Amino acid sequence: MIQGIPLEHFLIVSTIMFFIGVCGFIIRRNLITMLMAIELILNSVNINFVVFNRYLYPDQLQGQFFSLFIVGIAAAEASVAIALIINIYRKLQNIEVENVNEMKY
């Protein structure tokens, strides 16, 4: 099914996706959108792991496992992040990231 598709293509896709995530994280104001951007980043890393596993070490499962763990971490991170966001929302009545600057200086 993957014959003919070079490894590099996968990697390029995941790279672009990663940096779209980074870009999103930097430019969006909304905390939830930023969270989504993080999901994008994690997802692109996942792809890399899996692809490396498939192409370079097909006889092992490390890549998959790491992806699994990342998924787990992503889930944990999302839940905590959303809890925080809701708390921030309660305090500030919005979730604009610029307003969350109590800890400056």
Added chain:
Amino acid sequence: MTGYTYTLFIIMIPLIMFLVTGLLGMKWKPIVSGLLGTTGMGISWVLSLVTAGSYFFGGHHAEGFQTIIPFEMKWLQFTDTLIIKMGILLDPISVMMLVVITTISFMVHLYSIGYMHGETGFARFFAFLSLFTFSMLGLVIAPNIFQMYIFWELVGVSSFLLIGFYYQKPSAVAASKKAFIVTRFADLGFLIGILILSFVTGTFDFAKLTQPGTAIFGSAASMSFLGISAMTWAMTLIFIGGAGKSAMFPLHIWLPDAMEGPTPVSALIHAATMVVAGVFLVARMFPVIHFQAPATQEIIGYVGGFTSLFAAVIAITQYDIKRVLAFSTLSQLGYMMLALGVSGYGGEEGLGYMASMFHLFTHAMFKALLFLGAGSIIHAVHSNYMYDMGGLRKYLPITHMTFLIACLTIAGVPFLSGFYSKDEILVAALEHNKLLFAIEFLVAGLTAFYMFRLYFSVFWGKDRHYHHTPHESPLVMTIPLMFLAVASIFAGYLPFTELVTSDKVGFESHMNFAVAIPSVLIGLFGIGMAWILYKKESDVPAKLAAKFGMLYTATYNKFYFDEIYLFVTKKIIFNYISRPVAWFDRHIIDAFMVGIGLTTEKISYQIKGMQSGQLQHYAFMFVAGTLALALSMIYLLM
């Protein structure tokens, strides 16, 4: 040779008395401390006399007296050769000093029981007296120069404590401080002198240092600093130490002020014992000074001569009787120094040395007598000033008689002890230095004049208005007066030339009438002048004073030396050194250190804006930083 081990007790008894009365004195009745101290001192005195008797007269001394070290223990070791030992050294001058110190000290103790009666701090006074006596004894019996320095300092401190005995009186506090600091300054010279000496010779021991012809100075000749040889430096500096203690010009300023202390203290410390420590030191180092640093000996002679003249002139104008006596002491100390300055070494040549020690001995007796007499007068009229006194001979007969004897002695009237010792000095001076002889000859007349000025205005003249009729002091005070009067008369008959000489070998002495007769005459002339001017109240002195005008004022103000010193210390040291240093420390060095802190704070204040709280800025920075790192790793370092 260990027969003298008991001499240890001479110095240990005062120490024990100091500790006992100092620590427990508060708990007893004051008189207990007084009696205890006096008894202890009495025992020391008797022991000293026994020592002197057996040392001087207990054997055959045709080839000279031996130096005996009956006790010595290691106290501190610096290097293999530089060891401080604590010990006792007996030789003619130290035995003589033992006698002088214990005698005067015992008399002063006895006298103080009466004089200090009822004062607060009676016990303290006796404790300090014991401390002083201990230190002074330790000084004279020191077998090495470092022990001498140790006790030298202790003497300074006990003098400080005793001058400042009336510690609630600001003038006493100031005087004690001045005395301590001036002598401390001189002690610095002494210390540096010791350092140089020990560096050159590698020893502290007098036994090695003062041996004539010793080889330890072998390397000294080649050493010099600023063109002056090391030994001259060392000896001059040590002499400065001695000059400080003996209040030689220009370090004399503390002695007149030291009269703020109780009068017995003045008698003990500032007339008879401590102030002669400087003379003793020079005498102790005499062989070294004479052979290794002749230039220093010249200096000593001139300083002594100048001081004696200078002090005698000032003494004429003073009204405080204790100050007159203080300047008189200065003048007499000048004599002793001068005698050492003009002395040679060995036999007849060493006449000056012998004369100096002789004069030291007689002077201790009559000057202590004068001070104790003055104390008796002050005790009676409650004033220090001559213009508050007059006609006292009726009220204070014993004091009057003894005081007269002392005045006659110091004036050099024949057949009293002062005559003999002063005469020897004049002879020695004449043989070596005519100029110094002339000075001393003049001073002899001045001495007679100012002493009898004092005597006549106090005991003669018309009665003053007294608060209550002056009465003679109690027996406990007059006994020391009488004893010392007897000593003053007869001390001159001791065969000093056979006992205390520069090379420890006795020689025959003979009267030099060519010197003796003129000196007696000038003394009598001085007395006569005083008789004319002060026997009866008259306005001649005032007229004379007015005639001399400026000169008189300058003399009365002691040639403004106090002011000069005050200017130097207050203005220059305090204002122009200390204050800028303190300011510099706070405002430059500290400010610099604080400045480092403040700069850090400022910078952090400036850059804290970077910590904007904007998460996305941080994220960007993070990414940018990572990229920059990656770029540099890949393209720059590879």
Added chain:
Amino acid sequence: MNILTLLVLIPVLTMIAVLFTKDYKGARLASAIGMGIELIATVYLVLAYLAARKTGMMHEMLFTSDFIWYPSLNIHFAFGVDGIAVAMIGLTSIVIFAGIFASWELQYLTKEFFVSLILLVTAVYGFFISLDLFTMFLFYELALIPMYLLIGLWGTGPKEKSAMKLTLMLMAGSALIAVGILGLYYNSAPGGGQLTFNILEISKIKIPVAAQRFFFPFAFVGFGILGALFPFHTWSPDGHASAPTAVSMLHAGVLMKLGGYGCFRVAMFLMPQAAQEMAWIFIILTTISVVYGAFSAIWQNDLKFINAYSSVSHCGLVIFALLMMNQTAMDGAILQMISHGLMTALFFALIGMIYGRTHTRDVREMGGLMKVIPFLAVIYMIAGFASLGLPGLSGFVAEMTVFVGAFQHHDMFHRVVTVIVASSIVITAVYILRVVGLILLGPIKDAHHEHLHDAKWYEKLSTVTLVLSVAAIGIAPLWLSETIIASLKPIVEKLASIL
């Protein structure tokens, strides 16, 4: 159990005991007992040390023990003492014992105070017994932190600022020390092999001279800051002025000695070539320190400032003497450390007690205290005399040993600076007598002062302990001096061997 371990263990146990006390009375009692036991242990140590030396144990260090702590960097807990360390431990025990009694009346957060104080002392003990540079440094750092709390919480005046200044400057010093120590560590095996922090092992090899030249100033200045080396002394007046009594005592009395001790044990002992080469710079600095500190003290009006500047002067003398690098002068330096430690602790204790009564430290506002508080006044005078070098008290012995030792140097430059330094004894007399004259003698200036009460029993205990120690050293210095000299031999030989 090794006696040295015990020395560190007792304070730790005391701290725990203090934590379990109920009120300030319990806390101070526990501390007093603990430090009393510590003092006894120290006396035992001294006796055991002397006995061991007498039986002919010629090792450089005695009572050594060695635990590996962190093998991969070869860090050990290596303990051991020589005569110098024993002397310093003795000093520490006496000062802390007196210090506990000097803060007997403290009632604000007493428990915390004593815990911090004892923690500080523990670190000091640890420092003196360490043979391993790393643990030495560790204890050094450990001593600085409680100091901040002690000054910042229990001090007077601008205490936070002073505490900050003191801690930051000393921390800067310790940063320099850290560089020096690491430099030693990485050069401790020039021929290849296992790197080591052990002082004795490093002292046996020759650190490359280039490395010595580079790292010597770091280590020396670092320790010198704590030893109040000009111009890094300015933490001392502020810190001491703000610190509570016991802390001033301990700090000036013991902690500043860590500086001097470190200077010679680490910097000079391990890097002798560089020490020989650079000594002249530091000799000039310390000469300035001695004279300058004394002159500054003349102009101060705060008792603690006077004493702090006096400490600058006296501690300058310590480093000055160390740099002379001969046996007598170094012996004098150690004696001066001990002597200054005792008498400055005595001074600060007395200043604390006087301040507790008059509520002022300004010398111009006091007068005639001799009349109302004779006991304290007499002790103050004795302390003053010790400070200006009166024979029979420890200051004299120390100063004379320094001067004589320094003057034995073959070089003219050294002898000239010795003379300059010796002149400080006059200036010292000036400021000591100024203070004594102003506050103790003369008429009473403030009517409120007429009804002050004299020392309580604990104050007497505290001061008399110190006075007796000062007098004991002053009267019979020989055994102490010989113990120190015996321990100095290897150091002096090492310094001399490279000339």
Added chain:
Amino acid sequence: MFYLFSGIILICSLLTITTRRILRAAVYLLCVLLATAGLYFMLNYQFMAAVQLTLYAGGIVVLIIFSILLTHHISHRFKHPDLTKLVMGISAAAIGSGLVIATILSHKFVPGTAPELPVNMTEIGNQLLSTGKNGYVLPFELISILLLAAMIAAIVVAKKEKNKNSEI
């Protein structure tokens, strides 16, 4: 097939961060995740794909949508982002991706030649819980503790404070 999925991924992820309606962003994110699952299927990693679908697409996205509903009105539109941030973000992304892609292209990957391991549930389960070589029980436990901690943290953080009147 791959290019289809890749296209979906790229376009949808771009849209996720550019759309001005947050719910749409969530939906685009869902698309990205689904397409990624597709890729996994392509790679013959069914288990991975299943996890992706259930956990990511099912769990996380739903969580996000919930939170969106809690904190937003559906009709809410975003403001346009700041210009500076836009520049910052885009430049960072551009430079970063350029760099990484350049690196990837310059590197020669050596495909593994070993026979493919049959990926079935048993194998995964065994390896996940074994302690020997290729055993992952320790990370597994760590993850589980992490999840537990996260869960508790989420509850604690999000729990309403009792004494305060809050809007939600």
